Amino acid sequence: MPQQQGHRHSIFCIVPPDVLHDIARSGAEEERQAALETLAADSTFRTLRAIRQAAPVATASPATVSLAAMVGTGEAKQLQRTIFDCHNSRSLPGDPLRTEGAPATGDPAVDEAYDGLGATYDFYWETLRRNSIDDQGMPLNGHVHFGNRYNNAFWDGQRMVFGDGDGVLFNRFTIAIDIMGHELTHGVTEKEAQLIYQGQSGALNESVSDVYGSLVKQYHKGKQAAEDADWLIGEGIWADPDRGKALRSMKEPGTAFEGDRQPGHMDDYLNTIDDNGGVHINSGIPNRAFYLAATGIGGYAGEKAGPIWYAALRDPRLKPDASFVQFARLTVINAEILFPSGDERQIVQDAWSEVGVVIQI
Amino acid sequence: MRVQFKMNGGFVYLPARSEPTTIDTDDLPAEEAKELERLMEAAGFFELPKTSSPPRGAADYLRYTISATTPEHSHTVHFTDPIEDPHLQALVEYLEAQTN
Numbered sequence: 001m002p003q004q005q006g007h008r009h010s011i012f013c014i015v016p017p018d019v020l021h022d023i024a025r026s027g028a029e030e031e032r033q034a035a036l037e038t039l040a041a042d043s044t045f046r047t048l049r050a051i052r053q054a055a056p057v058a059t060a061s062p063a064t065v066s067l068a069a070m071v072g073t074g075e076a077k078q079l080q081r082t083i084f085d086c087h088n089s090r091s092l093p094g095d096p097l098r099t100e101g102a103p104a105t106g107d108p109a110v111d112e113a114y115d116g117l118g119a120t121y122d123f124y125w126e127t128l129r130r131n132s133i134d135d136q137g138m139p140l141n142g143h144v145h146f147g148n149r150y151n152n153a154f155w156d157g158q159r160m161v162f163g164d165g166d167g168v169l170f171n172r173f174t175i176a177i178d179i180m181g182h183e184l185t186h187g188v189t190e191k192e193a194q195l196i197y198q199g200q201s202g203a204l205n206e207s208v209s210d211v212y213g214s215l216v217k218q219y220h221k222g223k224q225a226a227e228d229a230d231w232l233i234g235e236g237i238w239a240d241p242d243r244g245k246a247l248r249s250m251k252e253p254g255t256a257f258e259g260d261r262q263p264g265h266m267d268d269y270l271n272t273i274d275d276n277g278g279v280h281i282n283s284g285i286p287n288r289a290f291y292l293a294a295t296g297i298g299g300y301a302g303e304k305a306g307p308i309w310y311a312a313l314r315d316p317r318l319k320p321d322a323s324f325v326q327f328a329r330l331t332v333i334n335a336e337i338l339f340p341s342g343d344e345r346q347i348v349q350d351a352w353s354e355v356g357v358v359i360q361i
Numbered sequence: 362m363r364v365q366f367k368m369n370g371g372f373v374y375l376p377a378r379s380e381p382t383t384i385d386t387d388d389l390p391a392e393e394a395k396e397l398e399r400l401m402e403a404a405g406f407f408e409l410p411k412t413s414s415p416p417r418g419a420a421d422y423l424r425y426t427i428s429a430t431t432p433e434h435s436h437t438v439h440f441t442d443p444i445e446d447p448h449l450q451a452l453v454e455y456l457e458a459q460t461n
Binding site for chain 2: 089090091092147148151152153154155156157158161173179182183186187190194197205206209234247248259261274275276278280281
């Protein structure tokens with residue numbers, strides 16, 4: 001359950017953020033304090049979105065955007081992890097084995113889940129000023145040793161569940177830090193956009209999880225530059241390394257393992273009824289678009305490409321049944337809003353074009 | 362009794378994992394056939410709803426399809442992880458083991 005939040009001045013909840021900024025700057029002391037508290041309880045990007053809603057996109061000035069971006073949340077970190085041991089049963093939740101602040105247990109699955117969820121929380125907090133899954137400090141529950149030789153990890157709508165793998169096909173699913181980032185991001189996507197888990201919107205849902213899973217890994221490696229990152233999802237998970245290097249490659253979709261059918265271009269989009277309409281297959285297309293945008297912009301992708309995709313995910317114009325083109329269009333629009341004086345917008349648009357998603361704006 | 366089992370979905374799409382497995386109890390040693398029939402009965406298979414949806418917002422879950430035919434009954438069910446009923450969990454674990 002989300003932790004209880006501090007009281008917010010209800011009247012300010014309906015006041016546009018730009019008015020709040022004015023009050024915070026020049027109102028009477030009591031008003032200033034109340035406005036600051038309300039702004040502090042909001043996140044940078046939520047404020048940014050509200051500003052965009054209050055003012056037409058074309059008139060959102062750089063000054064307005066930078067003002068919003070400078071507003072700190074003022075919230076304290078609310079990292080609260082619990083790792084449960086399912087004892088190789090498929091029954092949830094299992095028994096809590098490691099809670100927040102407790103020392104390492106020596107059980108790799110428990111400790112990897114604990115560390116991976118911590119790194120993911122820190123990435124979202126530091127890079128996107130997001131306070132956990134719901135942006136309100138939602139506790140992070142990871143459940144390991146799920147099932148007997150269970151070859152999967154999933155998000156059940158509330159919690160992250162990891163199997164041990166059967167040791168023949170797969171190793172344990174906590175072995176790669178991006179898998180924790182991937183699963184937690186499904187929670188973020190559900191809170192923000194409710195992308196329907198079918199067809200193109202489902203592939204976008206999957207891709208967003210791969211994008212932030214990969215960025216968690218790059219963040220964890222010391223804010224690695226995009227050009228230096230491996231862009232692999234699930235590295236080390238194959239029990240037999242000869243089977244493949246990972247489960248997906250965002251850089252070169254279709255090359256992660258023998259039999260990898262991920263396309264990297266719309267020409268190869270796979271129409272199928274399996275896998276919820278190919279959500280883990282066609283996600284290769286938006287994955288590669290992100291890789292191209294991130295490397296085109298250069299540097300640590302958490303600084304620009306990550307925030308652009310995040311702004312698109314939180315854009316109120318993003319519909320639950322969004323197509324690739326509709327999502328792509330929002331990334332281009334938000335690139336322009338976030339970085340109006342740079343060439344980020346063109347780089348993002350070119351990245352989508354290169355994977356066959358052509359946007360007319 | 363003829364039982365067909367199919368898994369689909371999960372964190373990664375593996376075409377080979379999506380291939381259905383068919384088991385005919387007539388082809389099994391008597392003890393194994395009895396075990397499968399016991400698991401089917403314990404799960405109340407022929408009374409299970411045809412479709413169970415995943416929880417709202419869930420992702421990367423495995424999707425299961427089990428079909429069973431006897432001289433008296435024929436029934437197909439579709440469901441996903443997480444499986445709440447321990448009897449159905451046991452049936453799925455048994456069938457999964459047959460696919461390996």
